Amino acid sequence: MTVSYYPGCTLKTKAKNLDLYARKCAEALGIALEEIPEWQCCGGCYPVAKDEIATKLSSVRALAAAKEKGQTLVTVCSACHNVIKRVNHDMQTDEEIRDKVNRYRAPDEPYEGETNVLHYIEMLRDLVGFDKIKEKVVNPLAGKKIAAYYGCLLLRPGKVMAFDNPENPSILEDFIRALGAEPVLYPARNECCGGYLTLEDPEIPKKRSETVLQSAQNHGAEVVTTACPLCLYNLQKNGGSEIPVVYITELLAEALGLK
Amino acid sequence: MEQNNFKETVLRISGVNPKKCMRCGKCSGACPNYDEMEFHPHQFVSMVENGEIEKLMTSPSVYKCLTCFACVERCPRQVEPAKLIEAVRLCVIRQAGQNHLKPDQIPEMLDEDLPQQAIVSAFRKFTK
């Protein structure tokens, strides 16, 4: 199966591991990631205001490109995922935004939110299947207690992202179980890491990230995993703990024997 | 942007109807960055409704919202306070010369591990 792949800016630079293993593992699991040609940066965070049109265009371009190929659009960075899925939702439901965007782009065929947007982990669950991953694991991460860190971007707003139960998600835990490790459930897994505020005032992300890692460790975590480069940065840099924080694709690659 | 039109602008670009709020405070109960904020999510709702936009615009609180959407997710009346905060912030930075983040400030903020994502996000949030 071939899907359109949107890596995003960070995966090309600071988060190469997230990208590299995403590609390797997908290939091993029988999914071809076809990078969207000439994709543009999604802007990092979803433009919430109803009158923001230009800032939504890069996402719409990627979405329309996937539509043209009739492919599902897969992202792995949580931020890109949040932006693109929400813009797609706007294109499906907000007539005004849809109309303005389409007028602006003036494509042959207007884009109306037809593309199916999946996060890499959703792709693993829905297109590959965790059972099949389990079969393909050569290095089970047995005995490892791994805490999944969702953050805010994958889950909220719950109705739009439709990713998992936003208050008590289980998809990453199921994934960790499929890799042979033991998932650690801790309440801060859907709390925010402090995000981009790190640029201006690292004190805030520090408090947030410490809370997250402390909660994970309280519940016995040995490793924390995330899909977001900024979360990873904040947890590592500001989390005040030596606990390793890794990308989900790294875990997957390790278990599949690709690392 | 005319001063007395701020409320209308905030309501328009946020798409939020603050009248739906029943003053339960769950947003502020949910907010992870509550302690850093001068005005809290529930106050944004009531102050916008009362037209006290300038007070909010001059408060550093507008730059403290993490846009994590916990308040939106848990609001029992679908008021969506985060969208109001965003709209108030936009009222500030869309004014001439009011960008909160300037390019020449960036280099000193960087460290080698900082992902691009943080910079583009901050730029989108803090500049016109």
Add this chain to the structure above:
Amino acid sequence: MQEVIKQKAIELLSSGKADRVLGWKEGEFFYDITPAVFTDVKEIEEKFVYNAFCGPNFSKYLVAESRKDGKIAVFLKPCDTYSFQQLLKEHRILRDKVYAVGIPCDGMVDIEKIRQKKIKGITGVTEAGEVLQIDTIYGKKEVAKKDVLAERCENCKSKKHVVYDELIGEEGDVLDSHRFDLVEKIEAMSEEERFAFWQNELSRCIRCNACRNVCPACTCEKCVFDNPASGIDQKAAADSFEEKMFHIIRAFHVAGRCTDCGECSRVCPQNIPLHLLNRKFIKDINEFYGEYQAGADMETRAPLTDYQTDDCEPSVILTKGDQ
């Protein structure tokens, strides 16, 4: 296609799957196609036709036919299936007495439109793809089929069969039609223009009742217009009130039940665009109460036997204003 359908008719009859077959045969002229009930194979072989003039919608005949002994097979074009299903929904047709065969349709031709192209002395029409070859006493002529389609087929709403026992050919889709364009045009006129328009149209009515007689929604055991007790049973179109009264009441009686099959306008000897009245109601229903297509399914409540507590008020008409 005619051959395939004819063979199906023969098969249904000879296999005993059906005791009678409802199909088309030529009337006085080749373009004057009428419904016919076939009971023997030979008759089918000789007379059964299916061509671009087979406009008649059989649904209504099934009200009586399905009450006779034995089973009747019927051929239904996509739009006919809507009428058929609507009648099933209203318990007018006994479903198990009917064997419905869905057949494809790529539009029926209006002989008047051919004539309007200054083609005279027509003796026969043959379909050749997109083109119609016309035999006339003055020799052969050709017209593009799309130019002479009946109005209702120009604005075809659906190529999908909503109910059938068996389907011949491939299933089509519900279409985006422009069927409300003319209604919109009339709505955009001034009040006086609208009045003049309809005065002109309806004053031609001769009260022949053909529209009612052909209408698949008009299957009442006793029509109010034939019932002296109803208080509106006048037979002749005595004056302008009478014409309007008849057509308003008829449109209202079929509102929410009319599938927009267009038979009323097809049979009107005075060429009054009666379907516009029905379409006006359909358009209003769609706008006011949400999209509704009569006959599209068995479950959805008809709009006039349903309500929402937040429906619009009748005063909405006042504010709609003349554009």
Add this chain to the structure above:
Amino acid sequence: MQRIGVFVCWCGSNIAATVDVKKVAETLGKEPCVVYYENYQYMCSEEGQNKIINAIHEHKLSGIVICSCSPRMHEATFRRTAQKAGLNPYMVEIANIREQCSWIHKDMATATEKAIILGRAAIAKVHLNTPLQAGESPVVKRALVIGGGIAGIQTALDIADAGFEVDIVEKKPTIGGKMSQIDKTFPTLDCSACILTPKMVDVAQNEKIHIYSYSEVAAVKGFVGNFDVTIKRKARYVKEELCTGCGACTEKCPQKKVPNDFNLGLDNKHAIYIPFAQAVPKVATIDPDYCMMLKTGKCGVCSKVCAAGAIDYKQQDELVQQQYGAIVVATGYNPIDLKNYDEFAYSQSPDVVTSLEFERLTNAAGPTGGVLLRPSDRQHPHTIVFVQCVGSRESGEGCGKTYCSKICCMYTAKHAMLTREKYPDTEVYVFYIDVRTPGKNFDEFYRRAVEEYGVHYIKGMVGKVSPENGKLMVQASDLLDNKQLKIEADLVVLAAAIEPDPSARPLATMLTTQMDTNDFFTEAHPKLRPVESATAGIFLSGCCQGPKDIPETVSQASACAAKVIGLLAKDKLLGNPCVAESNELMCNGCSSCEKVCPYGAISYVDKEFKMPNRTIAVRRVANVNPAVCQGCGACTVACPSGAMDLKGFSNSQIMAEVDAICK
């Protein structure tokens, strides 16, 4: 041909001052078929009525028109007058020339002219009147109560007390409902079981009451006074008539790991069980999902130990048919499922409980024997946080309910107060949006919780509950102090919204009663007929109609019983004769009328018709049940063929009035 009499009333000067009554009478006297006319000062007086009676006799009148005050005032009076004179009461028409003429016009000529027109319209109508006979139907003197909670119990007891037979259908093995699970009742704090169980015993011992426990209503046919109900008695694998309730079977049953639904799954029960000690009927029931004998055929211990020989593993569901004159719905409520409120960690931590679970945790007959212990480690909680309005008062776009669940403020105050009383070392926080305590002694009760018991009431809502280090970290806002609180709690109690029992909706369909979008039954009138449904003969008791506390439920239950008794006390029901009637010859059987009927009064029958050519055709035609029809006329307009007409307001009558007015 009618012989019509016209009687014009002066109403003292009320009419006569602005309407020339003599002229009206004389003018109307010239109308076709009017054979008698008269005007008089007070038509409604005894003298006036005698004039009418005499005229009917003398002039052999077949219909009369009274030009007088509003029919809403004296129509009934004049109908009785006609009846006294041997004239069918429905041969009377009133022209309202007072409220709608003399009182609103000043000019005599105008008012007189209008009075004449109104009189003409009434004459035109009476021309077409036909004598109507109100239908009669017998009343089965037995009531069915669906649901055996406090609402059903109270209604049944009151009906039985008036001497009528009552059956209670309860889907659980025992009656008692939610009240049997509750520990104490507000605002008096008396023990729930102490006041409920005597009533349950009364029910059991009342000769007029029969309990179908572990049973459901399977089908309902018929109409007011004459319902035909099928009751499904589910197999309990124990012969009810033999079981003595000794409990030996439960004691010996080896399957002990069955979640105890009576204790909301907080502990386990045996596969054969009696829900609680005071159950009525006190009969054991086998849970077929857990019983080894029923699942594998191996065990049979209960059968061996049962001295009464009551165990019957081969028992089947059984259908019982019964007739009733009235049906009472008392299906009650449930707390909503909190699966969509994981921010409060309900599914993540056993120490986050609902208020009903809290009741069980404090109940002496509950899983902890009445000692408040938290479920996770059976330790005494020192800090308890109560969260109000969980799932209530939401916008409706989310997962919660739009209404206020009404009872939570008071029971939370009760819980908080009782906790502080029994365990003074416990800190109790209540997070509220508004405290709503309308009710006798209710606000005083809440204030006592705050002032005497030191419960911390905080205006604000909890945003998140995080289980950390064996505690529950509660993050919440305090709106009055404008700060965010972080409380380390041992137990969190959620006041879950309440919703109607899921059995209510299918039941409403069976009963053809209406429900609102929240699945609460709709009362016939929100103010004036609060315990009746719009469907005649169906009554509403308790929370099935809307959230209620116990005192309110009981008063509604008794009110409901009064309505039922009023119905059952009649031998025959007289209907409103102005009902719809279908002309079978014209009916298409299209079901349009049935769809708009709010009462389910229309059904369809296949009927044979003789056709002209001596054949017989079978057609589906509408049939109006006159006992159920209320005469609104919605069907008459929905009917495309005009087969449906309304007696007393027929198409031709109304059109005759139109003609008379527009002439």
Add this chain to the structure above:
Amino acid sequence: MQVEKNFEPTVVAFCCNWCSYAGADLSGNNRIQYPANVKIIRIPCSCRLNPMFILRAFQRGADGVILCGCHPGDCHYTSGNYFARRRMTLLFSMLSFLGIEKERCRVEWVSAAEGAKFAATMNDFVATITRLGENKKLEDLRCKK
């Protein structure tokens, strides 16, 4: 349109028995005036009003027809006025489509407590009809002897 000086329109008001007829009575009880042009026909519920009756009224020379019923949600029969509302909306729309003056028909919800509203509604409606003048587009000339 030229309005005749002493044109007195004929207005038929269909009133449901439970709310609007009682509202009209209340208006009388309180002696609130409205024009005598209005003649009320009592029907059990607004849903009893067949569009045929309205056409009949116009045919026989009515210049305006108004339907009054219980407020939506307050119907004595719970749902009657909801059906009436749909029927009248469609009928009025059709009359307008045919070029009939759309102000000639109206629906107003008047409760039993709204005597003043009933009178005000009738005053306004009669004024509107007087302004519109005689119903020419929908009358049946035969009925005008």
